[in-house]
Amino acid sequence: MIRPVAAEAWLALQALLLGGEGYRQLHQACQEVDLPPGALKVLLVLSAGARPMRELVSTFRLDPSYITSTVDALERRGFARREPHPTDRRAKTVAMTDEGGEVVARVRERMAVPPPSFDVLSPAEQEQLLNLLRRILDAEPDIPEMIRPRPTTD
Amino acid sequence: MIRPVAAEAWLALQALLLGGEGYRQLHQACQEVDLPPGALKVLLVLSAGARPMRELVSTFRLDPSYITSTVDALERRGFARREPHPTDRRAKTVAMTDEGGEVVARVRERMAVPPPSFDVLSPAEQEQLLNLLRRILDAEPDIPEMIRPRPTTD
DNA sequence: TATTGTTATACTCTATAACTATA
DNA sequence: TATAGTTATAGAGTATAACAATA
Numbered sequence: 020m021i022r023p024v025a026a027e028a029w030l031a032l033q034a035l036l037l038g039g040e041g042y043r044q045l046h047q048a049c050q051e052v053d054l055p056p057g058a059l060k061v062l063l064v065l066s067a068g069a070r071p072m073r074e075l076v077s078t079f080r081l082d083p084s085y086i087t088s089t090v091d092a093l094e095r096r097g098f099a100r101r102e103p104h105p106t107d108r109r110a111k112t113v114a115m116t117d118e119g120g121e122v123v124a125r126v127r128e129r130m131a132v133p134p135p136s137f138d139v140l141s142p143a144e145q146e147q148l149l150n151l152l153r154r155i156l157d158a159e160p161d162i163p164e165m166i167r168p169r170p171t172t173d
Numbered sequence: 174m175i176r177p178v179a180a181e182a183w184l185a186l187q188a189l190l191l192g193g194e195g196y197r198q199l200h201q202a203c204q205e206v207d208l209p210p211g212a213l214k215v216l217l218v219l220s221a222g223a224r225p226m227r228e229l230v231s232t233f234r235l236d237p238s239y240i241t242s243t244v245d246a247l248e249r250r251g252f253a254r255r256e257p258h259p260t261d262r263r264a265k266t267v268a269m270t271d272e273g274g275e276v277v278a279r280v281r282e283r284m285a286v287p288p289p290s291f292d293v294l295s296p297a298e299q300e301q302l303l304n305l306l307r308r309i310l311d312a313e314p315d316i317p318e319m320i321r322p323r324p325t326t327d
Numbered sequence: 328t329a330t331t332g333t334t335a336t337a338c339t340c341t342a343t344a345a346c347t348a349t350a
Numbered sequence: 351t352a353t354a355g356t357t358a359t360a361g362a363g364t365a366t367a368a369c370a371a372t373a
Contacts, residue, residue: 024299029287031306035313036190037199037214043234045191055340060191073354080197082342087356109349109354133183136312140305145178148305151298152185158290159189209363227331236365241333263331263372 040134048126054096057081058089059126062115065099066123069114098122194288202280208250211235212243213280216269219253220277223268252276 035041049056061075070078075086090113093099098119104110115123140148189195203210215229226244230237244267247253252273258264269277294302 024296024303025287025291025294026285028299028303028306029291030285031303031310032186033190033195033199033284034310035306036187036195041187041190045187057340071354076354083355084343084357085341088341091356104354107350107354111355130187131180131184133179134313136309137179137183139308139312140179142178144305145182147301149178149182149185151294151302151305152182152189154293155290156185156189158293159288211363225331230331237332238334238366239364242364258331261331261373265332 044130044132048129051129052122052126054092054122055089057085058092061086061089061113062093062098062119062123063126065113065115066120069102069112071104071110071112073110075113093119198284198286202283205283206276206280208246208252208276209243211239212246215240215243215267216247216252216273216277217280219267219269220274223256223266225258225264225266227264229267247273 045056049059052059054062057079060079064070064075064078072083072086072090075081075090076083079086081089090099090101093113094101096118097116099113099115101111102114104112137145199210203213206213208216211233214233218224218229218232224232226237226240229235229240229244233240235243244253244255247267248255251270253267253269255265256268258266291299
């Protein structure tokens with residue numbers, strides 16, 4: 020079966036993350052801040068603004084009970100806190116604390132270190148790559164804002 | 174802090190996989206063949222040829238005991254089998270079976286479906302992207318061959 | 328003595344089921 | 351009756367420690 024170019028590119032992209040530095044970086048970031056991957060991702064989402072729990076459930080396709088225990092953990096560590104939902108008394112929203120913001124900044128800093136292999140591309144080529152990836156990223160509906168790389172300063 | 178272009182590109186790449194289709198695809202593939210991610214990755218590596226256990230340990234930076242139980246699981250399912258190491262009687266090598274090969278093929282087929290967002294790029298741009306990624310990939314020492322996308326047929 | 332691999336065990340992450348409170 | 355969230359519990363996934371066999 021002949022695979023179209025897009026499929027090859029997609030596989031290459033996966034290989035880069037699954038096989039190489041990618042996982043290790045995420046793993047190390049988790050250890051550094053002592054949070055499981057699930058909790059860290061939730062925190063990253065919260066860094067874009069408070070969210071109702073229900074929304075976290077649907078964003079991550081995780082079980083509600085797991086969101087509960089994740090938010091429990093974030094609260095214990097002082098990285099987030101529950102707040103009453105303004106209109107629906109069943110619901111709660113979760114907001115990131117300042118301390119949580121520091122964690123997010125630290126994690127972002129660590130994850131922003133590209134593997135050395137990127138150096139095989141010239142600066143111009145790196146820019147090309149970035150532009151192509153950004154265009155794809157902009158077409159992705161489901162990627163929570165916070166994971167997206169932001170302009171150029173942090 | 175101003176981040177260089179390579180860092181931005183790296184973050185974009187991570188966002189694409191961590192936030193979007195990527196994880197879900199891997200997850201679904203695991204469910205489809207009923208193997209945990211660790212076991213699936215080991216199987217993918219084995220598809221490039223038999224390996225001593227010790228090498229699997231260092232490749233994945235996982236605990237030896239976990240490799241043991243992973244290989245146990247693969248053997249139970251008939252996807253791999255242990256063989257005596259030719260020269261070192263302490264060691265064992267692990268080889269993929271034909272049945273394991275079918276699983277790998279199925280998984281590859283599934284993972285090769287790029288997210289629809291790739292369509293925002295023109296065919297020429299997709300090719301550009303592929304070439305850039307391939308160059309980076311070729312400079313990566315640690316990516317097990319099997320995860321690498323192979324030429325164009327399967 | 329160092330290395331390969333296994334066993335037994337415990338811990339962490341995530342899901343399922345049953346429940347409470349509000350809509 | 352349906353929805354938001356919690357509790358209690360069980361399961362998968364992974365690691366740690368102690369061990370047997372070979373180098």
